[in-house]
Amino acid sequence: MCYYRDFKKHSNKKLIEEIKLINESRSEWLLRAYEKAGRLLKRITANKLWKDGNHPVELYSAELVEQRVDYIHNNPVESEIVDEAENYWYSSARDYAGRRGLIDVELVR
DSSP states (O other): OOHHHHHHHHHHHHHHHHHHHSOOTTHHHHHHHHHHHHHTOTTOSSOOOSOSSOOOOOOOSHHHHHHHHHHHHHHHHHTTSOSSGGGOTTSTHHHHTTSOOSSOOOOOO
């Protein structure tokens, strides 16, 4: 099935549109990086945001959900954007740390 491909295609387009609209210091850098990644592949016509391949993982337990949430929250730390996950404005890690994030989040526990 093509659900993952379709999701990636649609969300790629929408995320690029949103990045162009937001007033964030790394917007131009992100757009250049996605454009460059897209130029490297003949099958891509513009920007490449997602990694190749589909690796869906069934989150069948609370432990797996927690692992994936922690992984996502720690991406800005691993990329050296912030020193603590809850300091990244665009992350729900703020909510999990008892701070207010930019959007309403329903905590998964």
